[in-house]
Amino acid sequence: RAIHRYIDWLLTVPLLMIEFYLILSAVTKVPAGVFWRLLGGTVVMLGFGYAGEVGLMNAKVAFVPSMAAWFFIIYEIFRGEASRINAGLANVHVQKAYKYMLILVTVGWAIYPSLRA
Numbered sequence: 001r002a003i004h005r006y007i008d009w010l011l012t013v014p015l016l017m018i019e020f021y022l023i024l025s026a027v028t029k030v031p032a033g034v035f036w037r038l039l040g041g042t043v044v045m046l047g048f049g050y051a052g053e054v055g056l057m058n059a060k061v062a063f064v065p066s067m068a069a070w071f072f073i074i075y076e077i078f079r080g081e082a083s084r085i086n087a088g089l090a091n092v093h094v095q096k097a098y099k100y101m102l103i104l105v106t107v108g109w110a111i112y113p114s115l116r117a
Contacts, residue, residue, distance in 0.1 A: 006050045014042045016105065017073065020082050023098055027091045034082050038073065045069035070109065077102060 017038035024030045045066050052062025076082055086098045 002050065002053045006046060006053075009046055013046060014039055016101075017042045020077055020098065020101055023094055023101065024082065024085050024089075027089060027094050028085065030085060031081065034076075034080075034085070037076055037080070038082070041069045041073040041076065045073065074106065077105065 018035065020038060021030055021035045024034070048057075048062045048066035048069070051057045052059040052066065056062075086095060089095060
């Protein structure tokens with residue numbers, strides 16, 4: 001059921017995004033804005049996804065802001081402030097962890113719709 005899936009995602013997806021912040025925070029000072037942008041993006045993405053899936057709003061209409069939030073998250077972790085902070089770090093272990101997180105988010109979230117079909 002959609003409600004169970006979204007309850008799971010409401011816990012796991014924000015934690016995954018916060019992990020980017022925590023990885024970087026382990027070795028350098030990271031502005032709180034990075035945390036709030038990643039968390040906010042996940043809430044918007046999940047909120048509109050849920051609203052569209054359960055019929056609170058037209059699914060095609062809900063798809064647009066949900067995907068916009070996903071692209072915002074992808075931008076932030078690949079080109080935004082979080083990415084720039086990671087690029088400036090000398091710690092190879094943090095950079096490696098960050099790279100694995102990028103792969104997990106982009107590949108994992110991109111293939112999920114095909115797994116549900």
